[in-house]
Amino acid sequence: AAGIPQFAAIMGNCVAGGAYLPVLCDKILMTKGSGLYLAGPSLVKAAIGQIVDAEELGGAQMHAEISGTVDFFEKDDPSCLKRLRSLVALLPEAKGSKTSKTPEETSKPAMDSDKVYDLISFDGQKNYDARDLLATVIDEKSMDEYKADYGKTIVTAYARINGRPVGIVANQRLQVRTKKEGIQMGGVIYSDSADKAARFVMDCNQTGLPIVFLQDVTGFMVGRDAEESGIIRSGAKLVNAVSNSVVPKITVVVGGSFGAGNYAMCGKAYDPRFIVAWPTARYAVMGAAQASDTVFTILARARERGDKKATHEELEELRDKVKQSYEEQTDIRYGAARGWVDAIIQPHETRDVLIRLLDYVSRPMPKARFHTGVIQV
Numbered sequence: 001a002a003g004i005p006q007f008a009a010i011m012g013n014c015v016a017g018g019a020y021l022p023v024l025c026d027k028i029l030m031t032k033g034s035g036l037y038l039a040g041p042s043l044v045k046a047a048i049g050q051i052v053d054a055e056e057l058g059g060a061q062m063h064a065e066i067s068g069t070v071d072f073f074e075k076d077d078p079s080c081l082k083r084l085r086s087l088v089a090l091l092p093e094a095k096g097s098k099t100s101k102t103p104e105e106t107s108k109p110a111m112d113s114d115k116v117y118d119l120i121s122f123d124g125q126k127n128y129d130a131r132d133l134l135a136t137v138i139d140e141k142s143m144d145e146y147k148a149d150y151g152k153t154i155v156t157a158y159a160r161i162n163g164r165p166v167g168i169v170a171n172q173r174l175q176v177r178t179k180k181e182g183i184q185m186g187g188v189i190y191s192d193s194a195d196k197a198a199r200f201v202m203d204c205n206q207t208g209l210p211i212v213f214l215q216d217v218t219g220f221m222v223g224r225d226a227e228e229s230g231i232i233r234s235g236a237k238l239v240n241a242v243s244n245s246v247v248p249k250i251t252v253v254v255g256g257s258f259g260a261g262n263y264a265m266c267g268k269a270y271d272p273r274f275i276v277a278w279p280t281a282r283y284a285v286m287g288a289a290q291a292s293d294t295v296f297t298i299l300a301r302a303r304e305r306g307d308k309k310a311t312h313e314e315l316e317e318l319r320d321k322v323k324q325s326y327e328e329q330t331d332i333r334y335g336a337a338r339g340w341v342d343a344i345i346q347p348h349e350t351r352d353v354l355i356r357l358l359d360y361v362s363r364p365m366p367k368a369r370f371h372t373g374v375i376q377v
Contacts, residue, residue, distance in 0.1 A: 003206070005026050005091060005206065005207065006024070006025040006026050006027075007025055007026065007027050007029070007084060007087065007088065008021070008022030008023075008025040008027070008028050008029065009029045009030075009031075009080050009081070009084055010022055010028065010029065010030040010031065010034045010036055010060075010070075011030075011031045011034060011077050011080055012034055012035075013034065013035040013036075013040075014034070014035065014036045015035065015037060015038070015039070015040055016038060016039065019036050019037060019038055019058075022036070023069060026203055026206055026207075027071050027072070027087055027203070028069065028070050028071045028072070029070070029071065029072040029074055029080050029083055029084060030060040030063060030064070030070040030072070030073060030074065030080075031060060031074045031075070031076055031077055031079075031080050032059075032060050032061070032073070032074070032075050032076065033059075033060070034059070034060050035054050035057070035058050035059060036058045036060075036063055036069065036070075037054075037057050037058030040054070040057070041053060041054055041057055044057065060073050060074075061073065061149075064147070064148075064149045064150060065149040065150060065178070065179045065180070066150075066179050066180050068147060068150040068151065068192060068195065068196065070147075071146055071147055072144070072146070072148075073148070073149060083144060086144050086158075087144060087158065089165075090158055090165045090207060090209060091207060091208075092207075092208045107139035107140055107142065107160065107162070107163060108139070108140060109135060109136055109137060109138060109139065109140060109351060110135040110140040110141070111132070111135040111136045112136070113136050113348040113349075113350070113351055113352075114348050115136055116133065116136045116347045116348055116350070117347065117348070119132055119133055119136075120254070120255070120278075120280065120347065121280075122280050123280075124216075124255050124256060124280060124282060127173045127174050127175070127186050128173050128174065129172070129173075129174050130155040130170040130171065130172045130173065130174075130214070130216075131143075131145075131155060133170065133214065133254070134155070134157070134159070134168060134170060134214075136348075136350070136351065137161065137214075137350055137351045137354065138159040138160060138161055138166075138168070138351075139159065139160040139161060139162065139163065142159045142160035143157050143158070143159045143168075144157060144158040144159070145157040146158065146196070146200050146203075147196045147200075150178075150192060150196055151190070151192040151193035151194070151195060151196030151197070152172060152176040152178055152184065152193065153171070153172050153176060153184050153185070153186060153187070153188055153189060153190055153193045154169065154170070154171060154172060154189065154193040154194075154196060154197045155168070155169075155170045155171075155172050156168065156169055156170075156196060156197055156200040158209070161212070161351065161354050161355060161358060162355045162358075164210075164355075164358050164359075164362060165209055166209055166210050166211065166212050166358065167200065167201070167203075167204035167207075167209045167210070167211040167212070168211075168212050168214070169197055169200065169201065169211060169212070169213045169214070169265065169266075170213070170214035170216075171186075171187055171189075171214065171215060171216045171217045171255075171261075171265065172186055172187075173186040173187050173216055173255070174186045178192070180192070181229075184221075185221075187216055187217055187218045187255070187256065188217075188218055188219065188220070188221050189217065189219070189220045189221065189235065189238070189261055189264060190220075190221045190226070190229070190231070191221075191226070191229040191230055191231050191233075191234040191235075192234075194220070194231070194234035194235050194237060194238040194264070195234050195237060195238075197238050197241075197264070198234075198237040198238040198240070198241040198242075199241075201238070201241040201242055201245055202241050202370075202372070204245075204247055205241075205245055205246060205247050205370040206370070208247060209247060210247055210248040210249070210250065210358060210361055210362055211245065211247060211248070211249050211250070211266070212249075212250050212251075212252065212354060212358075213249065213250070213251040213252065213265050213266040213272070214252050214254055215251060215252065215253045215254060215255070215256075215257045215261075215262070215265045215266075215267075215281075216253075216254050216255030216256055216257075217255075217256060217257060217258065217261030217262070217264070217265050218256055218258050218259070218261060219258050219259035219260055219261040220235050220259070220260055220261060220264070233376045233377075235260065235264065236376060237375055237376070238264045239260075239263055239264055240372050240373050240374075240375065241372060242263070242264060242265075242266050242270050243263075243270045244370065244371060244372050244373065245270075245370070246368040246369070246370045247370075248273050248358075248361035248362065249266050249270075249271070249272040249273060250272055250273060250274050250275075250276075250354065250357050250358070250361065251265070251266045251267065251272040251274070251275040251276070252275075252276055252277070252278075252350060252354070253275070253276070253277035253278065253281040253283065253332070253341065254277075254278050254280075254281065254347070254350075255278075255280065255281060255282070256281070256282045257277075257281065257282065257283045257284075258282070258284055262283070268340050268341070273357070273360070273361045274342050274343075274357050274360075274361070275340075275341050275342055276341060276342055276343045276344070276345050276353060276357075277332045277335075277336070277341045277343075277344055277345070278332075278344070278345065278346070278347050278350075279332065279344055279346070280332075280347075281332040281341075281344075282330045282331070282332065283330060283332055283334075283335040283340060283341070284326070284329065284330040293319075332344060
């Protein structure tokens with residue numbers, strides 16, 4: 001609450017009232033074999049008759065994959081301490097400073113920028129691992145992935161670009177499997193990924209890190225299961241955090257940018273300092289196929305209610321006309337011509353462009369306090 005960063009490294013058992021203390025911190029690290037629970041297996045058995053081992057009850061892997069309590073799951077104590085040093089190094093260099101430290105050394109990405117063309121397709125249908133995309137953008141060995149095993153359809157990470165610390169929020173296009181929710185589709189925001197990203201954005205504001213958003217999103221998950229999981233509540237958290245964020249934000253539209261996903265991933269309406277897009281990007285309320293089918297259904301029903309019944313050929317012609325019109329409007333050039341994006345860049349230029357933009361936005365700015373609205377639980 002006072003703005004003092006706090007880190008917790010759980011390298012043993014943390015039980016009862018003591019279990020609350022690390023969860024009050026900004027970042028939580030936990031090693032394999034450690035325990036975090038309000039009551040141990042013996043007390044649980046005595047109190048409610050449940051037989052459970054320590055790992056299932058409150059092990060590091062459980063908290064990393066299922067509860068989402070732990071931010072960083074480490075294999076041993078040395079790895080935990082190494083990660084802790086890396087995270088502390090992200091803090092602003094001057095006391096009370098709200099700007100990230102200036103680059104101390106330059107570094108190359110793990111993957112050559114031209115390799116990005118092996119990952120993507122011009123029609124946007126090819127799935128890819130967001131981490132591979134990040135390997136062409138961020139400095140080699142600089143990535144500390146936040147809650148890597150939880151909310152997997154969004155990749156959140158602390159990293160460096162040309163030595164400058166940043167926060168990364170990127171949509172994962174691969175299909176993923178989670179222990180809690182099962183299979184999740186790539187490019188879709190689920191409740192767990194929205195919760196994770198919201199907390200990450202809040203932490204970047206606490207730390208004073210600029211945030212880079214890499215958009216390739218079809219929207220939030222819909223349906224009965226999604227509603228029961230609280231997708232509206234979780235989505236509101238993310239939108240709340242992003243819209244009220246006071247640190248510099250830069251958005252890169254690398255693929256689709258549809259519906260409320262555009263807002264959640266810091267679209268134009270939520271005031272990124274810069275928003276750029278690849279030539280293959282698509283920008284709309286929803287995908288062309290879904291939108292054209294919806295509009296077609298409405299128009300077809302309107303015709304059916306009229307005096308003249310439409311023939312099958314006329315309806316198909318109408319469908320094609322609506323789809324073609326919508327596809328033209330989702331073309332990123334349509335949005336760029338209307339000021340929805342600041343520039344269209346080539347994919348292999350992404351790192352160089354971000355280096356320049358981060359240099360602009362990381363200069364001293366008027367101080368502003370980070371406040372969020374109501375966070376529903």
